[in-house]
Amino acid sequence: MSDNTIHTTETAPVLIVGGSLVGLSAAVFLAGRGVPTIVVEKHAGSALHPRAIGYTTRTLEHFRTAGVELPSSNQGSKPPRRARVESLAGTWFHEYPWTPPGATDGPQIEYSPVRATAIAQDRLEPILRQRASELDADLRPGTEMLGFTQDADGVTVTLRRRADGGEYRVRAQYVVAADGATSDIREALGIHRTGEGTLSVQRSILFTAPELDRYLEKGVVQFEIEQDDFKAFLTTYSDGRWVLMLADDLERDEARMRAAIERAIGRTDIPFEIVTTGRWELAALVADRFSSGRIFLAGDAAHQLPPNRGGFGANTGIDDAHNLAWKLAAVLSGESTPALLDTYDAERRPVAHLRHEQIFARADYKAYLTTPKPDVPVLPEAAIELGQLYRSRAVLGADAGLPPALRPDEWAGQPGTRAPHLRITQGDKEISTLDLFGRGWVLLSEGDSWAAAAAEAAGSTGVPVTFLRIGADVEVTDPQSFVTAFGLDASGATLVRPDGYIAWRAATAPDSPSAALTDALARTSAAALSVQPAR
16 A cells, blocks of 8 residues: 655646646746746646647747757648538538638738648657657656645645655745646635636547548548538548547447547548547637636636638647746746736736637637627638737737737737847848747837947846847848837837737837836836836
8 A cells, every 4th residue: 555645745836737739838938937836747648639729920930949859740830721511521612711701811921930730739749748748848748736725825735646656745946737628726725717608518439440541631620511401510630630529428339439420530441449539628708807816827728719711729829828928937036026917817818818718700600699689790810810919017008998909010010019020131041030039128210329328227127128220230131120010110110929929119219218228127027126217
């Protein structure tokens, strides 16, 4: 019999509960900023079901900055194509357009140096584990949380190793709850959720069938199966694996599962092997708050968004982790006060609500609505992915009258939005403006007077700021492109946060750049040190 007596209490700046996609991303982002992090996951490894597959441009930008290298996708970087069919071998009725009618991505502008990709979640998670380990994150698979207590100074979490039953405690300054849609932490905190709720209970069957690749020659990878008495959704991971989803919540034995797969294929002579099955809720719910004291909800624990053609679910969770990581790092280093952490809920919860709304504005899910709602304009993918607006005390100049999202070119450097991508050169190397961000605070301007302002603001606040002069430290191909993209004149400057979002800008140089920048930096960073007036 194992001894379950708790003998030790470890300490850690951050404990992440949940070591799947969002928890691992949070570990990478935190460890990459030098924050010692423990990740506990009750399972020994990734689930057999691949689950998510599509990752947006913004997610790829996060991974790029964190040194996460992904293999080439078997599905390419273009949006996945979907068709309504009788069966794979039967009549193909029509193909659905990726962008719904009324939504346009506008002019053909290069918004990023990277593009969205498709990789099965069970292939991505080992890559994230490897990167997190390289960055010295402490990964503990096969470890479950038994409970926790929170006080003003930290969170004490009781854990159990599933292999031997040994129990121990971790005393963490902060906890990230990435423990999924049924989050035990969220429930224990008494945080309620609102939204459209449970839409259906899905049964899924994962199977391998390499011979079905012949039906992918047209480039379609998602199939809505429509027969008089049989409706299903069939998609491939483009690696010989397929998943059939059924919304009837019926328990099927192997013979009936095989019959369902054959109906979806439209043939009985194609060999296939069933790998595993699943049962899960298709639901749309957003937590009423994303934090409670020193505990922060991320991913499905914060927002359960059904799978959709914009990939809002997993990608929204990875965005959460990225937003939270730099703030925790700043507070733990003493660079910022804990007030900065209040901006996590203020910035991320409206994004979750926006994406919830956009899911039901699209035809895929509009049919699930039980009560009529006013028509919601369908936003283009570039606006949702790359043009969401943050409003919080970590942003100056994002008033309530602004829309929640626009294309990046429509924002033109608006504070509260992701800093624009431009191709630039630094030395003899071509890079993106996005490569300048992601580690600390950055000030950009064409005017050299801002160098002294950056040095004085950093000295007064204790927050390091890197000043880069456009045209000297970095070069742009088109001299006008920088001021146009960032909404400045030649004397103005823009202050970019460590997550690549614009915190503040002066479109034209003020009378005292040092005073203006010092004030902006102190306010948006929640600087821990007292600020001396700039002279």
